[in-house]
Amino acid sequence: MTNNIADIDNCKTMLVIGSNTTEQHPVIGTRIRRAVRKGAKLIVADPRGIDLANIATLHIRQRPGTDIALLNGLAHIILKEGLEDKEFIANRTEGFDEWRKTVEQYTPARVSEITGISVDDLFTAARLYGGNKPSTIFYAMGITQHTVGHNNVLAIANLAMLTGNLGKPGAGVDPLRGQNNVQGACDVGGLPNFYTGYQRVADDAARAKFEKAWDVKLPPTPGLTVGEMLQAAHDRKVKAMWIIGENVAMSDPDSRHVVESLNTLDFLVVTELFMTETAQLADVVLPAASFAEKDGTFTNTERRVQRVRKAVNPPGEARADWQILCDVANHVSRITNHGAAEWSYNSPSEIMDEIASLTPSYAGISFARIETKGLQWPVPTQDHPGTPILHTEKFSRGKGLFSAVEHQEPAETPDQTYPFTLTTGRILQHYHTGAMTRRVPGLETLAPEERVEVNPDDAARLGLNDGDWVRVTSRRGAVESRAWVTDRVGHGLVFMTFHYAEALTNALTNTAVDPIAKIPELKVCAVKVERASR
Amino acid sequence: MPISMTINGKAIQAKEGMSVLDACWANGVSIPTLCHHPDLTPMGACRLCVVEVEKMRGLVASCTLPVSEGMVVHTETPKVVEERKFVLEMLLSDHPNDCMTCEADGNCELQNAVYQYQVPWKPHKGKTHSYPVDGDPNPFVFTDFNKCILCTRCVRACAEIQGRNVWGVANRGFRDKIVAGADVTMLEAGCESCGACAAYCPTGALTDKSSRGSGRAYQMKKVTTTCVYCGVGCQFDLNVKGGKVVKISSNAKAAVNGMALCVKGRYGYNFIHHKDRLTKPLIKKDGAFVESTWDEALTLVAQKFAEAKGDSFAVLASAKATNEENYLIQKFARAVMGTNSVDHCARL
Ligand code: SF4
Ligand code: SF4
Ligand code: SF4
Numbered sequence: 003m004t005n006n007i008a009d010i011d012n013c014k015t016m017l018v019i020g021s022n023t024t025e026q027h028p029v030i031g032t033r034i035r036r037a038v039r040k041g042a043k044l045i046v047a048d049p050r051g052i053d054l055a056n057i058a059t060l061h062i063r064q065r066p067g068t069d070i071a072l073l074n075g076l077a078h079i080i081l082k083e084g085l086e087d088k089e090f091i092a093n094r095t096e097g098f099d100e101w102r103k104t105v106e107q108y109t110p111a112r113v114s115e116i117t118g119i120s121v122d123d124l125f126t127a128a129r130l131y132g133g134n135k136p137s138t139i140f141y142a143m144g145i146t147q148h149t150v151g152h153n154n155v156l157a158i159a160n161l162a163m164l165t166g167n168l169g170k171p172g173a174g175v176d177p178l179r180g181q182n183n184v185q186g187a188c189d190v191g192g193l194p195n196f197y198t199g200y201q202r203v204a205d206d207a208a209r210a211k212f213e214k215a216w217d218v219k220l221p222p223t224p225g226l227t228v229g230e231m232l233q234a235a236h237d238r239k240v241k242a243m244w245i246i247g248e249n250v251a252m253s254d255p256d257s258r259h260v261v262e263s264l265n266t267l268d269f270l271v272v273t274e275l276f277m278t279e280t281a282q283l284a285d286v287v288l289p290a291a292s293f294a295e296k297d298g299t300f301t302n303t304e305r306r307v308q309r310v311r312k313a314v315n316p317p318g319e320a321r322a323d324w325q326i327l328c329d330v331a332n333h334v335s336r337i338t339n340h341g342a343a344e345w346s347y348n349s350p351s352e353i354m355d356e357i358a359s360l361t362p363s364y365a366g367i368s369f370a371r372i373e374t375k376g377l378q379w380p381v382p383t384q385d386h387p388g389t390p391i392l393h394t395e396k397f398s399r400g401k402g403l404f405s406a407v408e409h410q411e412p413a414e415t416p417d418q419t420y421p422f423t424l425t426t427g428r429i430l431q432h433y434h435t436g437a438m439t440r441r442v443p444g445l446e447t448l449a450p451e452e453r454v455e456v457n458p459d460d461a462a463r464l465g466l467n468d469g470d471w472v473r474v475t476s477r478r479g480a481v482e483s484r485a486w487v488t489d490r491v492g493h494g495l496v497f498m499t500f501h502y503a504e505a506l507t508n509a510l511t512n513t514a515v516d517p518i519a520k521i522p523e524l525k526v527c528a529v530k531v532e533r534a535s536r
Numbered sequence: 537m538p539i540s541m542t543i544n545g546k547a548i549q550a551k552e553g554m555s556v557l558d559a560c561w562a563n564g565v566s567i568p569t570l571c572h573h574p575d576l577t578p579m580g581a582c583r584l585c586v587v588e589v590e591k592m593r594g595l596v597a598s599c600t601l602p603v604s605e606g607m608v609v610h611t612e613t614p615k616v617v618e619e620r621k622f623v624l625e626m627l628l629s630d631h632p633n634d635c636m637t638c639e640a641d642g643n644c645e646l647q648n649a650v651y652q653y654q655v656p657w658k659p660h661k662g663k664t665h666s667y668p669v670d671g672d673p674n675p676f677v678f679t680d681f682n683k684c685i686l687c688t689r690c691v692r693a694c695a696e697i698q699g700r701n702v703w704g705v706a707n708r709g710f711r712d713k714i715v716a717g718a719d720v721t722m723l724e725a726g727c728e729s730c731g732a733c734a735a736y737c738p739t740g741a742l743t744d745k746s747s748r749g750s751g752r753a754y755q756m757k758k759v760t761t762t763c764v765y766c767g768v769g770c771q772f773d774l775n776v777k778g779g780k781v782v783k784i785s786s787n788a789k790a791a792v793n794g795m796a797l798c799v800k801g802r803y804g805y806n807f808i809h810h811k812d813r814l815t816k817p818l819i820k821k822d823g824a825f826v827e828s829t830w831d832e833a834l835t836l837v838a839q840k841f842a843e844a845k846g847d848s849f850a851v852l853a854s855a856k857a858t859n860e861e862n863y864l865i866q867k868f869a870r871a872v873m874g875t876n877s878v879d880h881c882a883r884l
Binding site: 007008024026027028029030031032034035036038039178179180181182183184185186187189190191192193194195197198203212216218220221223224225226227228231234235239240241242243244245246247248250253254268269271274275276277281284285286287288289290292293294295296297298299300301302303304306307308309310311312313314315317318319320321322323324327328329330331333334335336337338345347350353354356357374375376430431432433437438439441442443444445447448 | 855
């Protein structure tokens, strides 16, 4: 997020696109509802009638996979109405004139045709976002989990720059990061192309710095992404894997392919709390400590680094991941004799000190400083107070660059055999593959089973009643579960979660990825829906 | 412009727009309250916070009285104390004498005030109400409106904190009652089971269902930590008793969320001590997992990993693990295993 969560109070207009905030980021959802209670305008752009749509000033339902057309179309109208921020464009950005040529092609009539949104609604949305400022855009996986995910994000940035909605209170671009520490895992280098703080492995100076700090020669070429690892395992190029606390057999697209890939490995180690679908495929399973059983930090979606504290002991012989890592590293080093010193960390606090010493944006962070209140990075020095709002004076690259992006259809669109679009997501009561939440009895009472959302008109045509069993089939697999007949979804759209192992939604989804961000297109695939015979 | 005023004979400075209650609290003068909560719109309904103000007639509720220049306030005069006792007596005249087993004991603002002013509980005379205990099927919020003092903190918490409008006040029989929607179940009235109403309820009328009977507030060790579910980063207190996490409670100082939490954060903790937790390393032998020692497992893992050193090896880090752990994971991949093939589910 460019801005902090509390800054939501300063927004006059909020555009929520591709985020079911109430269910995925519930407490941010309540902040948005509170802002609306106090008079802020809310535009919800979502194919589904999500909770926030009920209180929105305007709800527009774009056809899934047409966000670029929509965003370019809003920019087009803003320009036509003279609502752009000329000063911001002149002083803080570049590439405007080039980009303008592209959005000029996105006339309201054409955009309406592509997205299915009426011209009137496009005007209302553009006038609100561009005219009733400061405005903030919130987005999540509904924007990124597309083959055009990267371009979707650029289209959002263009719209924000056009209206000068960046770098000030109430004006920002706020991607809502999904899992509790996905921000932190990226920040500290859990990515194939970056060391900590987004320092590139391919950059000689950065690599030299880490070689010196770690006293070892480091490989210069970026590694494989999750999807590429699984493919490489399938092709027998990757032979051994260690999966730490992720349930890829359920969370990743095309589950059958994932399981095949993991089964092809010579050796798979999984560290887990529970015997998950992925752990079952392992050669060795190591029992890990839960968040309540260890010390450390998580970094939230507003870049705030906060303490996690040990409250109880792990069960049996389960151990914290950091301890397991030290042991495995030292055991391997002894065998391979690669000469580096033994890892001898006594506590997570010492590890954070090492992160801070190597990472400019974390340089001023230590356990002592965040004892009572977390800090928002960048925190470049020991006395820096943290950074609630980014880009107040300049962007990381200096000037903000307008990047022309064009509408492109999803990798898989409905056809005669697979006439429906399936989109996936989560619900309030469960989390991800359910390893934790499905073991909480009350949450199971509230949400015991998968329910495929089907539009009432489609249901009528298929002869489906609410609660009937349906079979959903894609080119990759089939899943049966009960139907929820509801106008939360529009015509031709069905929605499923990936929380339930007994209704393995990711058996259906497509592995097609965005060429740059490598994010799979989990938000769109083509399926067939029929009544199931049970 | 700071405002000069006097509280119990002491000259103090207050900020314009502050209430007399806030000015007292800010200056270490304690005033008991029931319907008031700093996060919620003041109501002036319970009249426990009354004070005497010179040149003003009668007793005034301090929570809704703005400070003004030269104001002279007395917070514990005999008249004030008498009024507070009267308020509490009235509440007790229709309140069960149930502190022994009440879930809120030790964490009840009514109990604290009654104790402070030593108001005796007397057997009820005349009409009292009787509502079904645990009358709502919500799996997480336990209702007992026999203990409700009609402070409307639940109504305001649901509306102002959670942005829902589940609770309202309805006239039922000889007394008002708190009802969900049009007197339906909480879930039917649009409840998201966030537990805010229970967290803000000053009595035992609304409490957490899943931790009933597991310990008194004063028996718990509270450990502040960060939620394990989504990226909002809410903080809260793990309540520990007998080496177990038995409850999660709001921590008003939490930077991101204050007292607010969602259903998963507040109530989704039972997995921690679940019987399915893995407790020993497991090695697959002939297709079945066999328990092993850490030594045996680590030796095997290290040997196999060493054989795959370089780009035959890949590791998936975790968006659930801590920063320190993820740092070590990528350091392990790069420095020990000689590969940059480290990634996690950032894209899911
Ligand atoms: S649990 Fe939350 S949503 Fe439900 S009634 Fe209480 S405050 Fe409202
Ligand atoms: S239920 Fe609790 S919070 Fe609500 S009015 Fe009654 S005592 Fe107050
Ligand atoms: S309490 Fe709910 S909203 Fe807050 S971090 Fe946890 S899951 Fe997210």
